[in-house]
Amino acid sequence: MTKIVQQIVSFSLKNYIIVLFLTALLVVSGIVAYLHTPIEAYPDVTNTRARIITQWPGRSAEEIEKFVTLPLMKELNTIPKKSDVRSISLFGLSVVTVLFDDDVDDFYAQQYAANRLQSVDLPYGADASIEPPAGATGEIFRYVLKSKRDIKELTAIHDWVVERELVAVPGVSNIISFGGEEKIYEIKINPTELANYDLSPLDVYDAVAKSNINVGGDVIERGNQAYVVRGVGLLEQIEDIENILIKVKANTPILVKHVARVAVAAKPRLGKVGLQDDTDLVQGIVMMLRGENPGDVIPRLKEKIAELNNSTLPPDVKIEPFIDRTELVNATVDTVSKNIVEGILFVSIIVFIFLFNWRTTLIVASVIPLSFLFALLMLRIQGLPANLISLGAIDFGLLLEGTLVIVESVFVTMEVRAHQLGMERFNKSSKLGLIRKGAGSVGGYIVFAQLILIVALIPIFSFQKVEGKMFRPLAFTLGYALLGSLLLSITYVPALCRLMLTKNIREKENVISRFFKNNLFKLFLWSNRRRKWVVLGFILILAGCAVRFMFYGTEFIPKLNEGALYVRATLPNSVNLQESTRLAEEMKRKIRGFEEVKFVLNQVGRPNDGTDPTGFFNIEFHIQLHPEKQWKRSLKKDEMVEEMRKSLDVYPGIVLGFSQPIQDNVEEYVAGVKSSLVVKIYGNNLFELEKYADQVANSIRSVKGIEDLNVYRNIGLPELRIQLHDHKMSRYGIDIADAQAVIEMAIGGRAATKFYEEERMFDVRLRFDKPYRDNEEKIGEMMIPAEDGKKVPLKEIATISYITGPAFIYREGSSRYIAVGFSIQGRDLGSTIAEAKAKVAKEVKIPVKNKMTWAGEFESKERASQQLSVIVPAVLLLVLFYCTSILVLLRTPSLQPAPFLLHLSGLSLPMDHPNGFWYFSRYWLYYFIWCKYH
Numbered sequence: 001m002t003k004i005v006q007q008i009v010s011f012s013l014k015n016y017i018i019v020l021f022l023t024a025l026l027v028v029s030g031i032v033a034y035l036h037t038p039i040e041a042y043p044d045v046t047n048t049r050a051r052i053i054t055q056w057p058g059r060s061a062e063e064i065e066k067f068v069t070l071p072l073m074k075e076l077n078t079i080p081k082k083s084d085v086r087s088i089s090l091f092g093l094s095v096v097t098v099l100f101d102d103d104v105d106d107f108y109a110q111q112y113a114a115n116r117l118q119s120v121d122l123p124y125g126a127d128a129s130i131e132p133p134a135g136a137t138g139e140i141f142r143y144v145l146k147s148k149r150d151i152k153e154l155t156a157i158h159d160w161v162v163e164r165e166l167v168a169v170p171g172v173s174n175i176i177s178f179g180g181e182e183k184i185y186e187i188k189i190n191p192t193e194l195a196n197y198d199l200s201p202l203d204v205y206d207a208v209a210k211s212n213i214n215v216g217g218d219v220i221e222r223g224n225q226a227y228v229v230r231g232v233g234l235l236e237q238i239e240d241i242e243n244i245l246i247k248v249k250a251n252t253p254i255l256v257k258h259v260a261r262v263a264v265a266a267k268p269r270l271g272k273v274g275l276q277d278d279t280d281l282v283q284g285i286v287m288m289l290r291g292e293n294p295g296d297v298i299p300r301l302k303e304k305i306a307e308l309n310n311s312t313l314p315p316d317v318k319i320e321p322f323i324d325r326t327e328l329v330n331a332t333v334d335t336v337s338k339n340i341v342e343g344i345l346f347v348s349i350i351v352f353i354f355l356f357n358w359r360t361t362l363i364v365a366s367v368i369p370l371s372f373l374f375a376l377l378m379l380r381i382q383g384l385p386a387n388l389i390s391l392g393a394i395d396f397g398l399l400l401e402g403t404l405v406i407v408e409s410v411f412v413t414m415e416v417r418a419h420q421l422g423m424e425r426f427n428k429s430s431k432l433g434l435i436r437k438g439a440g441s442v443g444g445y446i447v448f449a450q451l452i453l454i455v456a457l458i459p460i461f462s463f464q465k466v467e468g469k470m471f472r473p474l475a476f477t478l479g480y481a482l483l484g485s486l487l488l489s490i491t492y493v494p495a496l497c498r499l500m501l502t503k504n505i506r507e508k509e510n511v512i513s514r515f516f517k518n519n520l521f522k523l524f525l526w527s528n529r530r531r532k533w534v535v536l537g538f539i540l541i542l543a544g545c546a547v548r549f550m551f552y553g554t555e556f557i558p559k560l561n562e563g564a565l566y567v568r569a570t571l572p573n574s575v576n577l578q579e580s581t582r583l584a585e586e587m588k589r590k591i592r593g594f595e596e597v598k599f600v601l602n603q604v605g606r607p608n609d610g611t612d613p614t615g616f617f618n619i620e621f622h623i624q625l626h627p628e629k630q631w632k633r634s635l636k637k638d639e640m641v642e643e644m645r646k647s648l649d650v651y652p653g654i655v656l657g658f659s660q661p662i663q664d665n666v667e668e669y670v671a672g673v674k675s676s677l678v679v680k681i682y683g684n685n686l687f688e689l690e691k692y693a694d695q696v697a698n699s700i701r702s703v704k705g706i707e708d709l710n711v712y713r714n715i716g717l718p719e720l721r722i723q724l725h726d727h728k729m730s731r732y733g734i735d736i737a738d739a740q741a742v743i744e745m746a747i748g749g750r751a752a753t754k755f756y757e758e759e760r761m762f763d764v765r766l767r768f769d770k771p772y773r774d775n776e777e778k779i780g781e782m783m784i785p786a787e788d789g790k791k792v793p794l795k796e797i798a799t800i801s802y803i804t805g806p807a808f809i810y811r812e813g814s815s816r817y818i819a820v821g822f823s824i825q826g827r828d829l830g831s832t833i834a835e836a837k838a839k840v841a842k843e844v845k846i847p848v849k850n851k852m853t854w855a856g857e858f859e860s861k862e863r864a865s866q867q868l869s870v871i872v873p874a875v876l877l878l879v880l881f882y883c884t885s886i887l888v889l890l891r892t893p894s895l896q897p898a899p900f901l902l903h904l905s906g907l908s909l910p911m912d913h914p915n916g917f918w919y920f921s922r923y924w925l926y927y928f929i930w931c932k933y934h
Contacts, residue, residue: 030373675821
């Protein structure tokens with residue numbers, strides 16, 4: 001290895017122009033890579049997934065699970081390379097999520113899910129779609145539509161104009177519409193008039209369904225021209241709907257307007273959005289395709305929005321952005337840039353103090369940006385994005401250790417030669433041999449030492465799933481930077497030494513270097529005379545470090561300060577939209593009272609496309625904060641959060657959860673529920689699961705550090721159940737399908753056809769007018785058609801009653817489960833979970849038929865810890881074997897006690913963090929240098 005390194009150094013010295021040209025090429029390529037490498041504020045730590053979202057309006061959670069979720073899960077479980085299948089079933093919505101292994105790409109996942117979806121026979125009215133791939137960190141932009149127009153008209157403009165244009169922007173995965181009212185044309189049936197004309201709701205439905213159609217009649221020829229024949233019968237205005245013929249009785253046509261009134265209405269609302277003083281807005285959430293660069297997508301998005309505002313939308317309708325991921329990405333870039341500049345300046349100052357030569361300082365300091373650009377170039381070639389964690393892990397001092405040794409060796413060699421020849425003769429003599437001797441003599445040791453540090457990254461490369469996606473980019477970035485530093489130190493550095501260290505090489509001392517030079521040798525002599533006491537002292541230090549290490553708290557995922565808060569308020573499952581909205585506005589006013597808050601967005605319920613499976617009980621606040629340096633009050637973010645928590649914790653029955661926007665998305669993606677940490681209890685009986693979940697929650701409630709404790713309840717949705725009786729229907733000659741159709745149509749509404757407004761398309765729905773369907777007595781009077789043409793009241797063939805049924809049904813694998821979510825504040829993760837698990841094991845008895853797991857962030861930490869417990873000892877043995885082999889080759893005496901204990905003392909570093917082991921390994925670099933000069 002030493003000969004190879006010496007040959008590389010000799011080549012670099014002889015062909016220094018080529019080396020410097022390649023270095024310039026590295027600079028240009030690195031800058032291009034920097035400009036085109038996706039930079040993420042937070043790494044996407046989630047696995048590839050495919051989500052099938054099925055909306056079946058008006059159906060209960062149990063029906064959704066039985067007829068939609070279970071058939072989908074059965075089919076999707078056959079997909080190769082899937083790691084898990086989860087689902088959530090709730091009123092009108094099923095969301096089935098297929099998680100895949102680490103090596104699966106989005107195209108594979110989407111393709112297989114689409115193929116399997118074709119094999120599932122879904123019930124009539126169930127509409128299934130596959131969510132476009134975006135990832136947990138894919139949300140990059142939010143905006144609202146502002147206008148004085150009716151909210152239904154704004155929603156239509158957004159759905160049919162804005163969304164179509166923005167989803168076509170390259171890099172955009174999906175536009176999620178939240179809030180507003182979906183416009184429909186509603187035929188409000190009067191059941192009294194139906195009875196007067198002896199009609200049923202099905203008669204009206206059939207008439208409307210058949211009345212809205214165009215036909216083609218091929219062509220006819222007239223003279224020399226051919227005319228296309230079209231039969232036009234589409235509905236074009238409300239009057240057309242009113243004049244639809246239902247039946248003719250006694251030569252009298254009965255039209256829709258005789259039994260109903262037609263009006264522009266809206267589908268039942270699923271959610272509502274407010275921003276600052278506005279209480280009812282249409283919001284758009286822009287999702288980015290996985291792997292795209294937000295720095296490229298967002299400018300294209302802004303350009304398209306400007307075009308829409310200026311030329312496409314009506315003058316009184318404007319798109320107003322209010323959340324832009326660019327701000328967070330820019331803050332990340334600024335942080336990294338600041339660290340690089342500060343690192344270069346700090347290292348340059350230290351090097352200059354000890355070498356006291358501006359030329360050597362410049363050579364050493366220039367390696368920092370070059371190594372950084374080399375790492376970015378390699379990341380770009382590999383297709384990996386950069387983020388604050390990976391870029392922030394680069395140790396600039398470590399990158400320069402090899403360069404420092406080589407430059408110092410060359411400088412000392414040349415200084416000795418100058419002292420022997422005299423400065424005048426030295427300045428005229430050739431320096432190539434001296435540089436080759438100085439750099440080549442230590443180059444082999446530098447290579448060995450740097451390789452050890454790169455080998456020490458193996459434990460990080462071995463991580464899987466969340467921890468792998470979090471820390472592997474860090475390992476790649478640091479490994480590439482070390483490799484770049486190594487290559488530069490044996491090529492670029494000798495070439496630059498040839499250009500810059502040509503004459504007047506003098507060793508200069510200053511007060512600081514003189515102090516260390518004099519006192520360090522005295523310290524060595526003092527230690528050598530008291531070897532036993534020194535060894536004993538290091539043994540005590542090692543023991544103290546080991547004891548302290550045993551009581552270290554452990555954490556897993558670092559928390560990025562996003563400059564915003566995401567607060568979730570969970571109300572009882574039975575709350576309606578009006579009450580939830582009232583509470584949301586009241587809480588928003590309290591939050592806006594904090595002067596550190598820039599603006600507040602509140603969301604109630606769920607988006608119209610079902611991408612967030614929740615209900616009216618779920619209130620979410622996006623709280624954007626002013627930069628902390630602008631805060632007038634001298635308090636930290638955690639203190640402000642605690643104040644906010646106390647001000648909101650005055651509503652009985654409401655559970656609060658505090659997080660950050662990106663962090664919240666990642667936590668939900670990993671855990672499967674809206675919480676960073678979760679206890680999952682598996683079983684089939686939902687009532688029993690709630691009982692066990694309450695026991696677990698009560699058990700861990702008193703554990704210090706646990707906050708935001710919430711049981712994600714399955715039961716709690718009030719239900720008006722219409723239980724049809726087969727024997728009664730057969731007595732009257734009523735078909736069950738007809739009875740169910742009338743119930744669905746009269747109460748919930750049913751679309752019979754579509755109404756076209758140029759390119760826009762809206763449902764034409766039939767529904768009883770509200771006064772005839774607002775309580776169980778009036779519902780019981782609904783007339784159901786029998787086979788003989790007679791009409792029978794619903795109450796004669798069914799039992800109508802109020803019950804409490806399932807609101808949510810969570811499934812994972814083949815079993816239902818209930819979740820107990822919580823977060824940890826003011827205490828480390830490891831010890832908090834250990835205490836909580838001990839309390840649950842002591843106080844809660846879960847039957848054998850049920851299973852309990854601790855998931856979320858803790859699950860990932862445990863998996864990483866188990867991986868480290870195996871791989872770290874193996875890599876330690878590899879490093880020790882490697883070092884011992886090198887020492888034997890160097891004919892170095894056996895390991896000296898003091899350096900060996902120094903290395904062992906590195907074990908007291910935080911080994912629960914991936915870099916703990918890596919920092920231990922860097923001591924070998926100093927030991928090789930010690931071997932060389934002793």
